[in-house]
Amino acid sequence: MKVLLVFAHPEPRSLNGALRDVAIRELEAQGHEVRVSDLYADGWKSEVDRADFPVLAPDARFRPAAASGEAFVADALTEDVKAEQEKLLWADVLILQFPLWWFTMPAILKGWVDRVYAYGFAYGVGEHSDRRWGDRYGEGTLAGKRAMLIVTAGGWEEHYSARGINGPIDDLLFPINHGILYYPGYDVLPPFVAYRVDRLDDAGFEAVAEQLRERMRTLGSTPSIPYRRQNGGDYLIPSMQLRPGLGDPGATGLALHLNGAGAAGPGWVDEA
Amino acid sequence: MKVLLVFAHPEPRSLNGALRDVAIRELEAQGHEVRVSDLYADGWKSEVDRADFPVLAPDARFRPAAASGEAFVADALTEDVKAEQEKLLWADVLILQFPLWWFTMPAILKGWVDRVYAYGFAYGVGEHSDRRWGDRYGEGTLAGKRAMLIVTAGGWEEHYSARGINGPIDDLLFPINHGILYYPGYDVLPPFVAYRVDRLDDAGFEAVAEQLRERMRTLGSTPSIPYRRQNGGDYLIPSMQLRPGLGDPGATGLALHLNGAGAAGPGWVDEA
Secondary structure (H helix, E strand, O other): OEEEEEEOOOOOOOHHHHHHHHHHHHHHHOOOEEEEEEOOOOOOOOOOOHHHOOOOOOOOOOOHHHHHHHHHHOOOOOHHHHHHHHHHHHOOEEEEEEEOEOOEOOHHHHHHHHHHOOEOOOEOOOOEOOOOEOOOOOOOOOOOOEEEEEEEOOOOOHHHOOOEOOOOHHHHHHHHHHHHHHOOOOEEOOOEEEOOHHHOOHHHHHHHHHHHHHHHHOOOOOOOOOEOOHHHOOEOOOOOEEOOOOOOOOOOOHHHHEOHHHHHOOOOOOOO | OEEEEEEOOOOOOOHHHHHHHHHHHHHHHOOOEEEEEEOOOOOOOOOOOHHHOOOOOOOOOOOHHHHHHHHHHOOOOOHHHHHHHHHHHHOOEEEEEEEOEOOEOOHHHHHHHHHHOOEOOOEOOOOEOOOOEOOOOOOOOOOOOEEEEEEEOOOOOHHHOOOEOOOOHHHHHHHHHHHHHHOOOOEEOOOEEEOOHHHOOHHHHHHHHHHHHHHHHOOOOOOOOOEOOHHHOOEOOOOOEEOOOOOOOOOOOHHHHEOHHHHHOOOOOOOO
């Protein structure tokens, strides 16, 4: 397979850098082709602004979504953005690797999403009518491909557990897994999360590294998170609410959007 | 009161810009003192990197949290970061205003959090022992102050409802409200969320503006979201898991961390 790893840590000598190298070596040992977007090393620009849309008239009001759609159709996005889109189309698997900063991705990676996920490419795709609300959540430009997160956290795993104070890691990552990866079509694999990474000794590192190697060996076979497809019949149109009777009647929250046996709990989460 | 509004939209002529001006005018009419951090206009730097820590030796491995803590103690953070920290200490109320991009804040605002929330200032504060896990989640540097979000979304409110496909807005914003605002001590007010903002006509805008004015008039009296204090007895230490018996026994997910009557549902959310 072809794998794109988007890496968002400022220090190559970090634990993140070491885990990245572990992942790449294992993928290559398995015969996969790997490309890396190293956002800090590449000096990635984080902010969506007028400079992203050179065709926008200087006195025009800047509407980010409209400008993005117009530039995408006209093939007038900036070269850095187009290069990333080409990598996404090339890759069978996308991996986003980052340290968890304030319970989500670092700004530079959010800026990669904000800028690369153009209107017409990652959203605003497909028929919008009374029967379909576009190709998203399981359909779209990147459908048929797989994606997963590699995340490091300083905190304890217990603090991110079902009753942990930070909130369950699955819920914290839902805006990314469901909202950023599943949205444009990816099948999303359970995340690989390493906890208490500031306290790892050599043996601890090797244990985490081996768990990561196993995930890389099973990249093509690991079952994806069973999110519900938008246009598969589970949601009402146009309110896009889950049909009455689907999901545990007493359930609220994010687990509603999981289909089938996995929906009852966080059992699909990697316990690394 | 003193109010700091951090604004993260690239276009002053946007709906966000108009709502910002509505909020400022109402706050000033109520006699409050308002300062604005306009991140795009100020050319805010989004990425945490070595340049943030001039005292770091050039050949030293860059550990972001450690470098942040050392620079904070030595008063060696960069001037832009120190200026924002001073504004946070000055303000009685913090407002973060942004368009919802990919279910969270734009990169430039995440970069404001990543850089301004230094170790020793917003985290790593207070006693860490077998009795206390630091001053966080209701305690900390910014305790006693209030904070709220002003958010605009292109999508429908139904899509962000309890059973809506995007996930409930409260859950999507939990990493920000609980993880970024409550964490360093703020009392967090229900967010103000405006939906379908790309389709607003003049009457629609005026309705949203009036709802926002009302929120600005009640900034000092609106009850805050009843998150549970970390060190108030509800969580086990050191696992920081909610004590058995607290919360609905069948409940999972983020609503567990709400205390009292409001915990059963999203009734505390502003329905703007």
